[in-house]
Amino acid sequence: MPGDIISIICFANAAEQSKGIITIWHNHRKAALTRENGSIFGTWDENRHIVVTAITDDAWTTAGEEIMGKIAYDLHGKEGILSCGEFYRWNCELLLRAGT
Numbered sequence: 001m002p003g004d005i006i007s008i009i010c011f012a013n014a015a016e017q018s019k020g021i022i023t024i025w026h027n028h029r030k031a032a033l034t035r036e037n038g039s040i041f042g043t044w045d046e047n048r049h050i051v052v053t054a055i056t057d058d059a060w061t062t063a064g065e066e067i068m069g070k071i072a073y074d075l076h077g078k079e080g081i082l083s084c085g086e087f088y089r090w091n092c093e094l095l096l097r098a099g100t
Helices: none
Strands: 006-013 020-027 030-035 038-045 050-063 066-073 081-082 085-088 093-099
Touching: 030 050, 038 066, 050 081, 050 085, 066 085
Parallel strands: none
Antiparallel strands: 006 020, 020 030, 030 038, 038 050, 050 066, 050 093, 066 081, 081 085
């Protein structure tokens, strides 16, 4: 039986002044995103290459649609929402959080 398959990805997002490390445990479909202010744990989505947390949120898309889903992070540490199989990144496909 093989051991764990682990990937460690360092990122630096200059536009958002964000840097950190994503650790992925492929065999267990788990991942952690670590920044200076702490770690966030979630499920690793191998197809979309995102870390999906258990936290839900809702927002408006730039097309004016309200969506609800799980908070997720891409390989650059960029936050978004995974909703109905689509990953919406903040400031790209998402306009603002609902209720703001």
